[in-house]
């Protein structure tokens with residue numbers, strides 16, 4: 001009989017993958033479902049990026065590459081990071097992998113010993129706690145408050161730190177709230193970190209191009225260059241260039257950490273796909289108008305979703321400054337009864353009610369460590385957003 005290792009038993013399947021599978025099943029049964037669960041752009045990968053991949057195939061760029069990526073991709077990452085953060089990373093400070101997700105995972109594999117703690121502000125992206133658990137670490141969840149825009153405060157950070165803390169995870173623009181830290185807010189956290197040299201910062205900036213604030217994005221390393229030797233920045237091409245299926249992400253930061261990650265890569269994946277690397281280099285160095293245009297579309301969708309869902313009694317949307325998700329407080333629905341007489345006791349109940357009664361798939365806030373909320377992805381057309389919002393409004397109106 002097969003028994004998975006303890007590390008597998010400690011973790012759960014990603015709730016977003018589980019929700020996506022459920023939607024697929026229902027659609028296969030012929031039910032029209034408005035799918036608000038997807039965490040990926042609905043746009044196609046830009047043509048010039050696809051062309052670069054085809055060219056790579058045609059010219060025989062089809063072999064193993066260096067573990068830390070092709071020189072062309074490393075140069076593209078270096079130039080990109082210098083343009084956006086003003087920091088110039090050396091080759092020894094750049095690693096590439098099969099998605100930002102793999103880099104994040106390997107960061108924990110490379111650094112956590114049993115019992116080491118990782119501070120994760122909630123609401124968080126679903127994968128962080130399980131990645132920590134799978135790598136023998138202990139996730140320490142630090143709640144954030146609506147009053148602070150769902151951002152970690154210096155006081156909350158200080159309270160979460162123990163002698164076992166190894167990492168603070170920061171994700172901005174954040175999934176699921178879209179929260180973005182200002183340079184000043186980052187410096188406030190850095191003041192606390194200055195007292196605890198054993199705590200490093202893992203900053204997931206995968207949504208940094210998808211920004212609605214009008215003021216530019218400030219990365220963690222950019223805001224506090226004096227912490228450069230303990231800030232590791234993860235990014236990738238999935239979200240900004242609609243390249244989720246190409247599986248290409250990267251991390252930039254301290255050379256000893258990068259060397260440890262590369263060592264793990266050398267014994268696991270060897271390198272990401274050479275073709276995806278060529279495509280990613282083209283995405284990072286080529287025409288950026290796709291980014292500008294898609295962000296404009298996300299902004300319109302965000303505004304429409306916020307406008308429609310604000311009008312629904314019992315829902316309070318958290319207006320996001322970036323990324324393509326809307327997190328909604330649904331405390332106003334808890335305790336209500338469905339037409340069938342079932343009581344909505346948790347956000348999981350609310351999510352199920354929307355799926356079964358309104359044909360709208362959303363993800364419950366408990367998956368992100370905050371209840372009672374739910375998340376919708378607005379990486380879908382305005383027409384779908386309007387259809388889904390109307391169905392939600394109708395389902396809510398039938399509660400008593």
Ligand code: PLP
Pocket residue numbers: 039098099100101102125171174175204206235236237238244247248249
């Ligand atoms: N980080 C966050 C916050 C995400 O939401 C995602 C994808 O959903 C990722 C990282 C992973 O992106 P990828 O592995 O496609 O680069």
